[in-house]
Amino acid sequence: MPNLRWKLATIILVFIAFAAVGVYPLIAAWRGINSPAALMDKQLKLGLDLKGGVHLVLRVKTDDALRTETELEMERLREELMKRNVPVANMTVTDSAHFRVEGVPVDQAAAFRQAAAEVVTSFDRDSGTGGAFTFSMRPSVQATLRSDAVVQGRETIERRVNELGVTEPSIAQQGQNADQILVQLPGVTDVEHAKEIIRNTGLLELKIVEQGPSATREALLVNGQVPGGMEIVPGVASGDASGTVYYLVRKVAAVTGKDLRNARPTPDENNQPAVGFTLNNDGAQRFGKVTSENVGKQLAIILDGKVQSAPQIQTRINADGRITGSFTQEEVQNLALILRSGALSASMDYIEERTIGPTLGADSIRSGLIASLVGLLLVVIFMLIYYKLSGLNAVAALVFNLVIVLGLMAYVGAVMTLPGIAGFVLTMGIGVDSNVLIFERIKEELEAQRGVRASINAGFNRVFWTLFDTHIAALISCAFLFQFGTGPIRGFALTLFIGLISNLFTSIFVSKTLFELELASRGQVSTLSI
Amino acid sequence: MHILKNSNIDFLRWRWHALALSWVIILAGIAVIATRGIPRGVEFAGGTVVIERFDQAVSVQQVRSALDQYYPNGGQNAVVQAYDDPARRMVLIRVPQVGAESGASLSVTAGQVEDALRKANLGAFQRQGAEIVSATVGRELERKGLTATVLSLVGILLYLAFRFQFSFGVGAVIATIHDLLITFAFLAFFQYDLSLNVIAAILTMSGYSTNDTIVIFDRVRENLRSMRRDSLNDVINASINQTLGRTIITGGLTLLTVLALFLFGGEVLKGFAFTMIVGIVTGTYSSVFIAAAVVSFWRGSGPTRAAAHAPASTTTAPQQPQRRSKPQRKARAS
Numbered sequence: 001m002p003n004l005r006w007k008l009a010t011i012i013l014v015f016i017a018f019a020a021v022g023v024y025p026l027i028a029a030w031r032g033i034n035s036p037a038a039l040m041d042k043q044l045k046l047g048l049d050l051k052g053g054v055h056l057v058l059r060v061k062t063d064d065a066l067r068t069e070t071e072l073e074m075e076r077l078r079e080e081l082m083k084r085n086v087p088v089a090n091m092t093v094t095d096s097a098h099f100r101v102e103g104v105p106v107d108q109a110a111a112f113r114q115a116a117a118e119v120v121t122s123f124d125r126d127s128g129t130g131g132a133f134t135f136s137m138r139p140s141v142q143a144t145l146r147s148d149a150v151v152q153g154r155e156t157i158e159r160r161v162n163e164l165g166v167t168e169p170s171i172a173q174q175g176q177n178a179d180q181i182l183v184q185l186p187g188v189t190d191v192e193h194a195k196e197i198i199r200n201t202g203l204l205e206l207k208i209v210e211q212g213p214s215a216t217r218e219a220l221l222v223n224g225q226v227p228g229g230m231e232i233v234p235g236v237a238s239g240d241a242s243g244t245v246y247y248l249v250r251k252v253a254a255v256t257g258k259d260l261r262n263a264r265p266t267p268d269e270n271n272q273p274a275v276g277f278t279l280n281n282d283g284a285q286r287f288g289k290v291t292s293e294n295v296g297k298q299l300a301i302i303l304d305g306k307v308q309s310a311p312q313i314q315t316r317i318n319a320d321g322r323i324t325g326s327f328t329q330e331e332v333q334n335l336a337l338i339l340r341s342g343a344l345s346a347s348m349d350y351i352e353e354r355t356i357g358p359t360l361g362a363d364s365i366r367s368g369l370i371a372s373l374v375g376l377l378l379v380v381i382f383m384l385i386y387y388k389l390s391g392l393n394a395v396a397a398l399v400f401n402l403v404i405v406l407g408l409m410a411y412v413g414a415v416m417t418l419p420g421i422a423g424f425v426l427t428m429g430i431g432v433d434s435n436v437l438i439f440e441r442i443k444e445e446l447e448a449q450r451g452v453r454a455s456i457n458a459g460f461n462r463v464f465w466t467l468f469d470t471h472i473a474a475l476i477s478c479a480f481l482f483q484f485g486t487g488p489i490r491g492f493a494l495t496l497f498i499g500l501i502s503n504l505f506t507s508i509f510v511s512k513t514l515f516e517l518e519l520a521s522r523g524q525v526s527t528l529s530i
Numbered sequence: 531m532h533i534l535k536n537s538n539i540d541f542l543r544w545r546w547h548a549l550a551l552s553w554v555i556i557l558a559g560i561a562v563i564a565t566r567g568i569p570r571g572v573e574f575a576g577g578t579v580v581i582e583r584f585d586q587a588v589s590v591q592q593v594r595s596a597l598d599q600y601y602p603n604g605g606q607n608a609v610v611q612a613y614d615d616p617a618r619r620m621v622l623i624r625v626p627q628v629g630a631e632s633g634a635s636l637s638v639t640a641g642q643v644e645d646a647l648r649k650a651n652l653g654a655f656q657r658q659g660a661e662i663v664s665a666t667v668g669r670e671l672e673r674k675g676l677t678a679t680v681l682s683l684v685g686i687l688l689y690l691a692f693r694f695q696f697s698f699g700v701g702a703v704i705a706t707i708h709d710l711l712i713t714f715a716f717l718a719f720f721q722y723d724l725s726l727n728v729i730a731a732i733l734t735m736s737g738y739s740t741n742d743t744i745v746i747f748d749r750v751r752e753n754l755r756s757m758r759r760d761s762l763n764d765v766i767n768a769s770i771n772q773t774l775g776r777t778i779i780t781g782g783l784t785l786l787t788v789l790a791l792f793l794f795g796g797e798v799l800k801g802f803a804f805t806m807i808v809g810i811v812t813g814t815y816s817s818v819f820i821a822a823a824v825v826s827f828w829r830g831s832g833p834t835r836a837a838a839h840a841p842a843s844t845t846t847a848p849q850q851p852q853r854r855s856k857p858q859r860k861a862r863a864s
Contacts, residue, residue, distance in 0.1 A: 049798070057667070059666075176670060176674075191637075192637075349636075350636040350637075350664075351636070351664040351666060351667050352662070352663045352664065352667050353636055353637055353660070353661075353662040353663075354659070354661045354662070355657070355659055355660045355661075356659045357581075357656075357657065357658040357659050359583070359658055360658050360659045363614065363796060364796055366796075367795050367796030367799075368796070368799075370794040371793075371795040371799075372790075374790040374793075375786065375787035375790035375791065378783075378786045378787065379783055382783060382786070386779070418796075418798055418799060419727055419730055419799075419802065422727075422791055422799055422802055422803075423734075425787050425788070425790065425791050425795075426734065426784070426787065426788070428787055429780075429783055429784035429785075429788065430738070430741070430784065433741070433776075433780040433783070433784070436779045436780050437745065437776050437780075440775050440779070444772070462752070465748065466744065466745055466748040469689075469693055469748060470740075470741045470744045470745060472689060473686050473690070473740045473744055474737045474740070476682060476686055476737075477682040477685070477686065477733055477734070477736060477737035477740070478737065479682075479685075480678045480679075480681050480682040481682070481730060481733045483678065484675060484677070484733075489726055489727075489729075489730050492730050492734075493730070496734065
């Protein structure tokens with residue numbers, strides 16, 4: 001029977017392949033057996049709920065990114081209008097995607113339009129009455145900015161997490177508007193530290209101080225208004241960390257965090273913790289120019305909208321500088337890390353936070369294992385008692401099924417979660433159903449006084465389309481479960497999905513081949529132990 | 531060995547009783563949901579859960595009074611339960627509040643709960659786990675869960691309409707909706723938290739229930755070809771009886787594995803396993819008593835001429851839905 005030999009060879013090969021990928025690495029890791037790295041790399045990974053760690057979901061405030069862009073465009077227009085001597089009464093950002101210009105003189109309207117058309121390219125312009133204009137950011141530009149902000153946020157978080165030295169972190173975008181970032185840090189226990197590092201905006205700006213520090217905001221106003229091109233920024237009062245002082249600074253930053261090449265903790269001249277930084281070539285050139293023009297003035301070091309310190313510029317500074325303030329050693333470490341990884345273009349909020357201690361994880365593994373083993377044992381005992389020798393066939397198919405599920409999961413890099421274990425247990429229950437269907441059919445055929453061979457064939461043939469339909473229907477609901485699911489639920493759906501597919505293979509192909517093997521070995525058959 | 535030998539039960543005769551029983555459970559469930567509601571887990575409702583392990587044994591009552599006294603929002607809305615085996619001195623505390631979404635302050639409430647425990651001098655404790663979810667997440671999840679359920683039902687209806695006939699699809703979907711309602715009723719009776727795991731169990735269970743129904747429908751389809759002279763109701767009864775052994779064995783085996791999960795799977799999977807247990811029982815029940823009865827009701831119970839156009843071979847490739855003549859509305863057999 002060459003046909004049967006091929007089938008058997010296929011089954012054994014498939015079994016060995018999946019066992020090598022799915023089962024062997026687990027046993028090797030457990031017993032500490034030295035094995036080739038190629039096998040161990042593919043080892044089935046444990047999810048956070050089993051391993052312990054932190055699961056965080058952040059929502060990116062993409063409006064921030066839009067607002068920054070809107071402000072930038074408005075300032076660009078203001079500069080251009082000044083250059084062309086077009087006076088306007090007022091310019092305001094009305095919301096994150098709109099700004100409004102008021103009081104354009106009638107005779108200058110054409111000049112204004114031309115300036116706007118040249119400078120403000122990503123906004124639509126509407127004219128109102130009395131020389132007022134409203135600028136609205138184009139929807140396509142908005143969409144790009146929003147998705148850029150999330151992608152940039154994800155990349156920044158990736159860099160920071162790598163700097164933290166977490167092994168096997170997982171960072172992904174998710175959510176309805178794809179504006180959420182999921183961060184999973186296995187094995188991390190200091191949640192607050194990780195959270196602070198990840199979320200910190202880390203926006204560094206160096207700006208020339210025009211006036212200040214002053215105890216109140218009002219003292220810095222000129223005629224009750226902030227002078228054009230300037231802004232007022234709060235800062236930490238020197239010597240009193242809880243007090244607030246205000247600085248009037250130029251709105252356009254001399255350099256920002258984007259111009260940094262490196263940042264590292266270094267003590268300042270008083271041996272206090274500080275962060276030393278090095279600018280890239282472009283930044284160094286601009287910084288040198290600005291500092292040499294403003295010797296004697298103060299330079300505000302602004303971090304996330306707050307002045308940390310405002311040292312006086314003694315001489316031209318080129319590439320290297322230092323951020324001083326009242327920092328602790330730890331704050332300095334964090335700050336250097338955040339500056340190195342770059343600023344976030346939009347701020348983020350935490351909307352979900354889960355921590356699983358290593359003990360709870362170990363508990364879950366243990367109870368999951370016990371439940372799986374008990375379930376398996378019950379099924380095996382029943383099948384052996386009820387179907388006798390044929391039950392052995394079903395048990396072989398079942399074990400085969402479980403090995404394939406483990407192997408496939410390891411191969412596609414799926415993560416085993418606690419719900420995944422539940423899916424695994426369920427796979428056993430549902431998987432054995434296929435065998436029950438087939439066996440019950442064979443019994444029926446045997447009772448109808450058909451021969452053993454004919455009964456087995458009829459059993460498999462007639463049940464095939466039933467199995468096909470039930471599995472497709474189950475796969476349909478499984479697919480929706482996967483699509484709906486977050487984190488652990490996906491693990492569950494994936495396990496079930498893989499289980500269903502491998503079950504079709506084992507219950508039909510493997511089980512039938514085993515029957516054929518038995519028939520072939522016995523030659524003339526008149527009875528079947530079922 | 532046989533669980534049942536040549537059973538010959540007139541299942542359709544019992545369909546009105548079955549329907550009445552189902553309605554009683556569903557209505558009781560609705561009444562409980564209306565008065566007490568189904569408690570929603572933190573994933574859906576938002577809130578803070580911390581699991582603490584104490585060095586010395588503490589009672590739930592002690593923890594509760596600590597919250598009453600020292601937790602800023604008071605302890606009246608808090609849930610305090612022993613977690614896992616009491617000998618391990620772990621306590622789960624859930625409060626509905628979370629810190630403000632903006633800033634890194636989401637976990638403020640967890641800190642407040644721990645401060646309250648510290649002030650009450652309950653001895654040292656370590657945080658074993660925490661789950662803090664803002665309410666906005668829950669609303670999104672609720673919508674997604676509902677969409678997934680509805681879409682998977684529609685998918686199954688379409689698939690069965692394509693593979694069998696439209697009436698079969700309707701029967702399977704009504705049986706599944708029935709199972710969903712019964713499961714929700716039992717979740718309400720036993721006040722299990724509606725969590726992500728429970729939703730996963732509900733979706734899986736609806737798949738399982740359809741599975742069971744399809745096996746019977748498949749037999750009906752097969753028998754419609756060989757039992758042309760019999761009425762649809764006879765065909766359905768015969769089909770259910772012929773597959774009854776398999777229905778009971780599979781249901782029983784799946785129930786066994788899920789029972790193992792319920793008993794040994796640990797605290798986290800309790801809700802999941804409970805939902806599956808209810809789902810398997812009601813799923814098996816509905817595929818025997820509800821699904822085929824719907825088909826019989828939908829098509830009328832007369833002779834099966836219309837379906838008899840089907841090809842005689844029993845192992846054909848996918849069968850296209852037959853063009854149905856008008857359902858014969860003969861006197862309903864009962």
